[in-house]
Amino acid sequence: MIKFFLFAASALFAEQTFSIIKPDAVESNKIGDIESYLETSGLNIVAAKLIHLTPEQAQEFYAVHKDRPFYKDLVAYMTSGPVLVQVLEGEDAVALNRKVMGSTNPKEASAGTIRADFGTDIQRNAVHGSDSLENAKKEISFFFKPEEIHPCTKSK
Numbered sequence: 001m002i003k004f005f006l007f008a009a010s011a012l013f014a015e016q017t018f019s020i021i022k023p024d025a026v027e028s029n030k031i032g033d034i035e036s037y038l039e040t041s042g043l044n045i046v047a048a049k050l051i052h053l054t055p056e057q058a059q060e061f062y063a064v065h066k067d068r069p070f071y072k073d074l075v076a077y078m079t080s081g082p083v084l085v086q087v088l089e090g091e092d093a094v095a096l097n098r099k100v101m102g103s104t105n106p107k108e109a110s111a112g113t114i115r116a117d118f119g120t121d122i123q124r125n126a127v128h129g130s131d132s133l134e135n136a137k138k139e140i141s142f143f144f145k146p147e148e149i150h151p152c153t154k155s156k
């Protein structure tokens, strides 16, 4: 009975966020290490696929940055090799994922965060994570159909 209530409560508060392991981290064989940071923090991987973004996909995904000076380079970088797109689930998943990722610029990220440990520079920063629940929903639906996501059924 207690287990049932714990399960119901965790399902009620579970949130989903969107994550990308970027080309630099995929190329340097860091997928496993990065997933370990995420899972150890309490996030569950409920959908994942390795894809090679087309220029059109990268342009649309990062359209919010289209007037920034780094936009063209960002699109070139994000299409330079395969990326792992994924959906992470857990309590406060959006905020938790951002905490585990660390600051955008790896040089400013706290020790022990993914970007501090695996990022190279502000562009090649190993991972992307949604910055709000609203954007998480948009970004998840950009890459995944509902049937490709497998919400966590583990009782904690």
Ligand code: CMP
Binding pocket: 065, 070, 074, 104, 122, 123, 124, 125, 127, 128, 129
């Ligand atoms: P991400 O979290 O994917 O969101 C936008 C991306 O743009 C960011 O990570 C970096 O890869 C990149 N980016 C942000 N700011 C800069 C910058 N000043 N110069 C180059 N790239 C940047």
